[in-house]
Amino acid sequence: MFGLAKKDANLLLIVAGLVMLAPFILNPFPGESAMAQFNAGYPDLMQRFVIFGIFAIGFNLLFGLTGYLSFGHAAFLGVGSYAGVWMMKLLTINVIPAILISTLVAGIFSIAIGYISLRRSGIYFSILTLAFAQMSFALAASVLTPITGGETGLQTALSDPRILDSASSGGNIPSPAIFGMEMRDSAELVLGGWTFTFNVGYYLCAVVMILAFYTAIRIFRSPFGLMLRAIKSNQQRLNYTGLNTRPYMLACFVISGMYAGLAGGLMVSMDPLAGAERMQWTASGEVVLMTILGGAGTLIGPVLGAGMIKYFENIFSKINESVLHQWFAFMPDGLEDVIVAMLYPFIGKGWHLTLGIVFMLVVIFLPGGLVEGGQRIGAMFKRKAKADDKSSANVEPAE
Amino acid sequence: MGILEVKGVGKRFGGLQALGDVNLSVAENSVHAIIGPNGAGKSTLLNCLIGKLIPDTGSVTFEGQSVLGRTPYEICQMGISRVFQTPEIFTDLNVMENMLIPCFAKRDGAFAMNAIGSVTSQAEVQDKAMQMLEDMNLADKRHMLTGSMSRGDKRRLEIAMCLSQDPRLLLLDEPTAGMARADTNNTIDLLKQIKEERDITIAIIEHDMHVVFSLAERITVLAQGTPLVEDTPENIKGHPKVREAYLGESVD
Structure with missing residues (x-):
């Protein structure tokens, strides 16, 4: 189906299904319940899930396939964002040109950075990309103020x-739209205690994300993808097999950069404001974390990692001390205070600590990321099912 | 004139003259061995042939075209394939994928942007890779990760990968180094078989005299960066200069 093997087609359909039904899936708790703060089904956060998913999918094409760790990918996201806002300022408030130009400009930008950075590999490549990204950030925040809006940002x-x-029309700044439908428009469905929000912007991002995911699968399974994996495995052999690794790497880097630009374009389509902090090294580091947490080199891993980190950032950080006191109110006063004091560093502003611990645990015990965790659980059930078969058959000799 | 002509090649590393004045002619469809004691410059010479090193003086031509200044992938595309001392294969990929890469390189050249069609849909390349694996008795291992294969199988796969590109010259750098006797004999048989079945020239650098004398048609003895003698195996065996180079000067 769609030119994919059965397994990949199934994965694509599952991802498409999950993304399309996200407003339901991410809203499991009724609005009035105490658990409602764990709901992630509001447009702003759902948009972030899929946009960062695209960013991580693109990053994984580079890091997961070739093993080249770019530490400056946020620069492409930032460049894409600026290009997108400029399109909405100069051309039209329709987001389509903005998204296309974001991708294109980030692609051109990544040709320049890739051409230079790819002269080195390993840690030196990482440092070069980091240096370029920090230069871009510094330029955007200072001397390029006429183009980037400096520290206040471009809007x-x-x-x-x-x-x-x-x-x-009238005295309002028009808000980004696609053929008249504004990105912030939403339809709401009220079912009992639940309110489900279907947002135009989210569904635009979702469709783009599914297309981006599909393209990534095609690249993974193509001869081009095979060569990229070969670069990771043994670059010397590839050279002596008559293949020029340089253009392969550059093409991969540019595709990866275009994914980042696409994410940037979508970001400003949702909220037409681009700031320099989007290019800072912490933003580059975040996408590295997402990819490794989810599982580098796997198809679905980066999307899971992006979702998890954004969930922590937005949901975990909102739990504060009084919420904890509410949860443990059933306990005797002294014990309640002790428990709350113990948990307090891990919530609210301390969400970084929780994320850090989760990240450490994943890297140590599941080097293949969340995907490996899923596979192990799957294998456990399979083995169990097999063992059950065996015990019921019982006559089979031991292997 | 041979398929590979080395004329007056010299290479110096700082104060060390690794290669003095090497002249060598490898005849087409022959098996030519280059032997010599440690430090004789065998590996340096090989690296000059495949573009890893550029000699200070002299010329290297393959089928009349100079290889100097060309990158390893260009030289490979000209028709020279190299087998390494320790098998260089893609250890994170399975046997079939390893085999597909040189087949794609043969069909598409040094770079092709085949990013949309899947690997499995390229029937002609798949067939070619599968054929090669069957020829080399590796077909039943095609789903195996190459990192976990035995040394002999890795060597076999590496040679298969080189052959799938239909090279006209196969360069082998100590192909049996560190191998058990049985694996060594298998490799010798494999190379003999390749020689019989294909129009191919083989140049081999080797320490193991057993391998050299069972395969080579011509032997060049290298010592201290210069060719000492070039002759048939029979004549080399008893040559006084060769004994001298390997065993030291006689006492008298």
Whole structure:
């Protein structure tokens, strides 16, 4: 199906299903219940899930396939964001040109950075990409202020030309839209205690993400993907097999950069504001964490990792001390205080600590990331099922 | 004129003259061995042939074209394949995938942007790789990760990968180094079989005299960076200069 092997087609369908039904799946608790704060089914966060999913899928094409660890991928995200906002300022408030140009500009930018950085491999490549990203960040925050808006960031304004749009309607800054449908428009479905929100912006991101995921599967399974995995495995043999690794690496780097640009374009389509902090090294580090946490080199891993980190960042960080006191209110006062004091460092602003511990545990015990965890659980059930078969058959000799 | 012509090649590393003035001609469809004691410059010479090193003086031509200044992948595309001392294969990939890579390189050249069609849909390349694996008795191991194979199988796979590109010259760098006797004999038989079945020239660098004398048609003895003698195996065996180079000068 879709030119994919059965297993990959199934994976694609599962991902598509999950993404399309996310407003339900991420909203398991009724709005009034105490657990409602664990609901992640609101548009803003769901958009972030899929946008960072795209970012991580692209990063994984580079890191997972070739083993080249780029530490400056946020630069492409940032460049894409700026390009997107400029399109919405100059051309039209319709997000389609913005998204396309974001991808394109990030691609061109990554040709330049890749051409230089790929002269080195290993840690030196990482440092070069990091240096370029930090330079981009510093430039965007200072000397390039006329283009980037400096530290306040770049945003749309009422006085923007927008040459393709008809004269501005009323005194409001138009909000990003796709053929008249505004990104922030939502339909709500109220079912009992639940409120499900279906947001135009989210579904645009979701469709783009499914397409991006599909493309990534095709690249993974293609001869091009095979060569990239060969680069990771033994670059010397590849050279002596008559293959020029340089253009393979550059092509991969540019594709990866374009994914980041696409994510940046979608980000500003949801909220037309691009700031320099989006290019900072912490943002580059975040996508590395996402990919490793989920499972580098796997198809679904980066998406899971992105989802997990964004969930922690947005949900875990909102649990505060009074919420903890509510949860443990059934305990005797002294014990309640002790428990709350013990848990307090791990919640609210301490979510980084929890994430750090989870990350450490995953790297130590599941080097293949969350995907490996899933596979182990799957294998456990299979083995159990087999053992059951054996004991019922009972006559089979031991192997 | 031979398929590979080395003329007056010299290479110096700082104060060490690794290669003095090497002249060598490998005849087409022959098996040519290069032997010599440690430090004779065998590996340096080989590296000059495949683009890893550029000699200071002299010329190296393959089928009339100079190989100097070309990168390893260009030289490979010209028709020279190299087998390494320790088998160089893609240890994270399975046997079939290992085999597919040189087949794609043969079909598509040094770079091709085949990013959309799947590997499994390329029937002609799949067939070629499968054929090669069957020829080399590796077909039943095609789903195995190569990292876990025996040394002999790795060597066999590496040679298969080189042969799938239909090279006209196969360079082997101590192909039996560190192998058990049985694996060594298997490798000798394999190379003999290849020689019989294909139009191929083989140049081999080897320490193991058993391997050299069972395969080679011509032997060049290298000592201290210069060729000492070049002759048939029979004549080399009893040659006084060769004995001298290997065993030291006689006492008289």
